[in-house]
Amino acid sequence: MTTPSPAIRFTLTAFAIAFFAFALATPLIRYVRYHYFYPKKVVAVETYSIKGEAKSSIDHSAFDTLLKKHVVKGRVDYANFKKDQDALRGYLKSLETIDSTTCTRDDLLALFVNAYNAATLELILEHYPGIASIKDIPAAQRWDDKRWTICGEKVSLTDLEHEILRKRFDEPRIHFAINCASIGCPPLRSEAFVGEKIDAQLQDQAVAMNRDFGGAHWDGTKLTLSKIYDWFEDDFKRKMELKNFVAQFMAPEAALEVKKRTKVDIVFQDYNWSLNDINK
Numbered sequence: 001m002t003t004p005s006p007a008i009r010f011t012l013t014a015f016a017i018a019f020f021a022f023a024l025a026t027p028l029i030r031y032v033r034y035h036y037f038y039p040k041k042v043v044a045v046e047t048y049s050i051k052g053e054a055k056s057s058i059d060h061s062a063f064d065t066l067l068k069k070h071v072v073k074g075r076v077d078y079a080n081f082k083k084d085q086d087a088l089r090g091y092l093k094s095l096e097t098i099d100s101t102t103c104t105r106d107d108l109l110a111l112f113v114n115a116y117n118a119a120t121l122e123l124i125l126e127h128y129p130g131i132a133s134i135k136d137i138p139a140a141q142r143w144d145d146k147r148w149t150i151c152g153e154k155v156s157l158t159d160l161e162h163e164i165l166r167k168r169f170d171e172p173r174i175h176f177a178i179n180c181a182s183i184g185c186p187p188l189r190s191e192a193f194v195g196e197k198i199d200a201q202l203q204d205q206a207v208a209m210n211r212d213f214g215g216a217h218w219d220g221t222k223l224t225l226s227k228i229y230d231w232f233e234d235d236f237k238r239k240m241e242l243k244n245f246v247a248q249f250m251a252p253e254a255a256l257e258v259k260k261r262t263k264v265d266i267v268f269q270d271y272n273w274s275l276n277d278i279n280k
Helices: 006-036 061-070 078-094 105-127 157-168 172-176 195-212 227-231 242-247 252-260
Strands: 148-150 153-155 216-218 222-225 265-268
Touching (some): 061 078, 078 105, 105 148, 172 195, 216 252, 222 242, 227 265, 242 252
Antiparallel strands (some): 148 153, 216 222
């Protein structure tokens, strides 16, 4: 038998080392990816009573007025919104002492979505015009800053999204309603969410995101999706395959094509963190 040359032995050894290194590193890479670069996984449990009438009303009219005045097709006129910062603060102040036990599940869902969006707007306005992205704000002042009080609970934006909206409501469409002030986000709605029509509003947001704002695109061979579907895939897959969940909100012809295929190639877009500023 011919003995392999030193060059061949070196190549084979290097290949073997690289193979085993990759095999060992893959689980670590996956762990780092999902624990440090992706939102944490949660178990959603409907916490609030779905039935019953509200014992007290929540007034979102002040926020509704601000949104109608300063939001157009998902973009925000931050320059003019700056003039109404006190009104926005007043609205957030009104949410501090609401007793959640006197509200229905739908009222609370609308409240927490509005609270997230209003708090994000307040955060941006405090730093505008000196930022081009929410990520330009120092990390300690951004998502994890417990600076707001909602229903008597001190919360951060992270708390509102991951500990309240994702955990206390089994409603994946919230990802189409909350807005992180970025172009990659679903469009900021130009009206406040309200309990009596929250289901229709969420459905409208889902359709708008996926049809009009690039959340989903089918080219006949592959399905290109917003990065949100990658980050929160488990939330969307609780009741059905991801492709079938997305198809619910796509144009009818594309939806039919996606649903009838047993396997669909899915790619995720890069996320655009640029500020959703109407003036840019």
